[in-house]
Amino acid sequence: MKRLFSMLLCAALLISCASIPAFAGDGEGNIDNGGGDMGSGTAQNIWHTGQEGVRVTVVRASDNKPVSVPVDLTNKDESNVELHFGKKSKLHYRNGTSFILTATNYTFTNPSEPLPKIISDGGGNTNIEAIRSYFTDRQVIKSLATIIGTTYEKLTNGEYKLLLEPIAYFTFEGKKYAMTATEAAKDDQKLGGGLRSKMVSLTHQNLPLSMYLDKSDMGYPAYEGSTTRAQPDSTIISSLGLGIVKFKDSPDPEPVNNNYDATYRTNTDVITSVTLDAGSEIDPDSPAQVTFHILGSSYTRTGIVIPEGDSQLVWVKWHTPSTPQTVNITVSTNKGSLSENRITANIANMTESTPPDPTAKDRNDSFMVPDVPAELTSSSNTWSVWSADWVPVWEWEENWKWESHPDWPSGGKWVDHGKWVDAGYWEYDRTTYHASLSADMDLEPDDKDPTRHGKTMRSGYGVKISIDSAMGTSASSSNVTGAQTAVTYFPEFAYSTYWRVLDRMTDGLSATFAFQKNIYSTYNRRVHFTPLWYPDGKYTAYTVLEDAWTPAGMLSAKLTDDVTIDGNVYDDWHEAPMPVD
Structure with missing residues (x-):
């Protein structure tokens, strides 16, 4: 009975932020979110309050591998969704799963216990306590187990965690979409900023900031950035739009205690990248430059332009030493802020474990043909570069001056000595x-x-x-x-x-x-x-x-x-x- 009681109370939601701690039975965790005014939309590009949901994926705690098909929970009938990206989690995308838009039938589940409000609409934060309470509730977890196709006892036996991702249902360019925060950021990358330009308050602020981690887990960091402004695609993909339900006995994978930020092979060409975030506009009149200092040499990328509130990868291609060693890389910029200013790289040999000399006397009577390992690989990716063109807007700038004429009855007249002034702006393209x-x-x-x-x-x-x-x-x-x-x-x-x-x-x-x-x-x-x-x-x-x-x-x-x-x-x-x- 004691064991059963502890299982009923062992779930803990690990969603940010540190400002509101909470405890759920034998677990611990906290949840916070950010957001802002949704702004105004059009019939072609609009989101309505309550068109939201949560994608739930069962993850094996020992190695953080997804072991279930994700399920989408929502309180509304979202059968009119026209376009989506299938049932894939943030972990799937990180592991290299393809990102493909589909018009197939969208499936969802209306939970018997309605979801609390997930995404802020600008009228105030969502109910943090309600979200935490919902996803650590025994009846909710039992219902989730049934939906997923397992038992409550198995789901809560300490071998699994739940990965939660907020979903938004919205109209973009006249079509009804379903997207997680990660999918919205990846789609915006493919569209060259097209989604952000129309739906920024939803897709790049309120949706991703509705859930994030206070403690690093599953290879995702605790988020400590702004909770009141739109976020770059790269930040959303790496750090936002996720929460984790962790059960009492779930083991954490042993951390790799090597203090390395990157590992490269000896004697190879590699590319080291950082993200440059622009809090304010970086334009061609005053572009950014980023310098990498590696093994006594400096490599500088110049002419970098980024619109306000966005970001871009900046990288250097270099050749690693022929012997194993630690290489300290420092990175500096004259504009914006960098995701890393220092990178500690481990340069390691590619070592072989040479098979032994086969002999005629070798035997293996108990041998069974093994399955080929399910190696996770990533065979494709994308990145973006900003450019800017000047859009002229000519305006007449008045400059009235009095011209005296003593012989005139009026004594003179006002004359406009103005000029045409280009009051244009930089238009950015990704x-x-x-x-x-x-x-x-x-x-x-x-x-x-x-x-x-x-x-x-x-x-x-x-x-x-x-x-x-x-x-x-x-x-x-x-x-x-x-x-x-x-x-x-x-x-x-x-x-x-x-x-x-x-x-x-x-x-x-x-x-x-x-x-x-x-x-x-x-x-x-x-x-x-x-x-x-x-x-x-x-x-x-x-x-x-x-x-x-x-x-x-x-x-x-x-x-x-x-x-x-x-x-x-x-x-x-x-x-x-x-x-x-």
């Missing part, structure tokens, strides 16, 4: 660039295998690998790198324990890779030997391709290919009588 990494992997029997047939071979012979990659981008090629590292894993080692670091055979945006020369190969071949004991069937290797850098981060790809094992090398041996003269 150009969005994209980059994508594609690759093909070909695993085949080694050419020295005398009985190979296509992709079928005997176990005990070697396999060779060929990887062709392509880095595509709409930006200048100087702003990206091709793939630079590749590591291949094998089923006989359960895709762990031992692996091979591949040689980069050609560099650039179309890099190719192959095995290193095998020290156990009689002919010094670039092969990996399959174990003699491997069972007949598919032999699948998988490769992680990495270090393809863009201003928005590193791209990577997971590749697999297989050969078919049919028999072993002993089947190629033939016994016959010794001929006698």
